[in-house]
Amino acid sequence: MQAMDLRGLSPAPVTAFTRDGEVDYAANARIAKWLAGMDGVKSLVILGHAGEGTFLTEEERLKLIRTYVEAVNGQLPIIAGITGEGTKVAAEEARKCKAAGATGALVYPNHGWLRFGFQKGAPQDRYKAIWQESGLQCILFQYPDATKASYDIDTQLAIATQDGVVATKNGVRNMKRWYVEIPELKKANPNLQILSCHDEWLLPTMFDVDGLLVGYGNIAPELLIDLIKAGKAQSYPQARQIFERLLPVTRAVYHRGSHMEGTVALKLGLVHRGVLDHATIREPLKNLGEKAEAEIFAAFEAAGIGRVDQLIAAE
Numbered sequence: 001m002q003a004m005d006l007r008g009l010s011p012a013p014v015t016a017f018t019r020d021g022e023v024d025y026a027a028n029a030r031i032a033k034w035l036a037g038m039d040g041v042k043s044l045v046i047l048g049h050a051g052e053g054t055f056l057t058e059e060e061r062l063k064l065i066r067t068y069v070e071a072v073n074g075q076l077p078i079i080a081g082i083t084g085e086g087t088k089v090a091a092e093e094a095r096k097c098k099a100a101g102a103t104g105a106l107v108y109p110n111h112g113w114l115r116f117g118f119q120k121g122a123p124q125d126r127y128k129a130i131w132q133e134s135g136l137q138c139i140l141f142q143y144p145d146a147t148k149a150s151y152d153i154d155t156q157l158a159i160a161t162q163d164g165v166v167a168t169k170n171g172v173r174n175m176k177r178w179y180v181e182i183p184e185l186k187k188a189n190p191n192l193q194i195l196s197c198h199d200e201w202l203l204p205t206m207f208d209v210d211g212l213l214v215g216y217g218n219i220a221p222e223l224l225i226d227l228i229k230a231g232k233a234q235s236y237p238q239a240r241q242i243f244e245r246l247l248p249v250t251r252a253v254y255h256r257g258s259h260m261e262g263t264v265a266l267k268l269g270l271v272h273r274g275v276l277d278h279a280t281i282r283e284p285l286k287n288l289g290e291k292a293e294a295e296i297f298a299a300f301e302a303a304g305i306g307r308v309d310q311l312i313a314a315e
């Protein structure tokens with residue numbers, strides 16, 4: 001197996017809808033082409049939180065994968081969020097995603113684990129079943145420490161050393177754990193690619209990662225690519241400068257009441273950049289209101305993040 005190279009930016013694109021709430025495949029293809037055309041973008045991760053993946057029907061999800069695969073024309077791997085609850089259901093979902101053209105799986109924890117915690121051994125069996133059933137290359141998704149679905153180090157090590165697991169998307173949000181666990185994972189599997197997803201405060205993790213897998217990659221991919229480079233060069237001043245420039249946008253999009261609002265804010269950001277015509281979302285997401293919209297647009301102005309001209313060229 002040739003592992004996906006994720007050493008750079010992997011944006012998690014939003015899903016564009018028509019004004020009446022249907023999936024707008026043409027608009028999604030435009031997003032795919034725009035992002036895929038950028039040097040430093042290594043994969044596109046669809047059907048995740050930012051992509052409202054669980055708000056789509058199975059038919060829509062598979063059609064969206066096919067749309068992305070066609071749009072990027074082999075330039076990049078398409079990674080699908082795998083969210084099915086039961087292990088068998090998730091493995092079956094992954095098999096269908098692979099048949100639709102996906103290369104990778106971002107494996108979400110079972111939702112019940114968020115509420116009750118997981119039984120030892122169950123997470124690694126979920127990854128194993130997905131890999132064996134589908135052949136999709138898996139990304140270990142580490143949830144925040146504050147949730148019961150955050151895997152202890154033994155569970156992470158077991159998953160990280162299994163066949164078919166090529167990367168971890170780490171959002172632990174506990175630097176005591178990050179500083180200890182990331183080196184342990186690297187020691188156990190030196191090929192494991194470390195991706196941060198701490199959208200709301202990326203800076204502290206930038207010096208230890210191979211890349212980013214973030215919803216933030218929708219709205220400021222150019223600056224995030226530079227931030228990754230600065231982190232890899234271990235240049236704190238350079239990384240800090242980019243972080244400061246992004247700060248108004250980070251605050252407007254991610255320092256909100258809930259991370260769920262971030263997805264709505266991402267769509268507004270894409271409207272501001274001329275990538276989307278409107279920010280239609282699906283329930284249970286809610287619009288943020290005119291005041292928040294104005295704040296988000298003003299934040300983009302303050303950061304000097306403007307419209308995307310290349311999008312038109314990509315069509």
Ligand SMILES: N[C@@H](CC=O)C(=O)O
Binds near residue numbers: 048199215
């Ligand atoms: N950045 C978020 C969004 C999810 O995919 C996270 O940490 O999980």
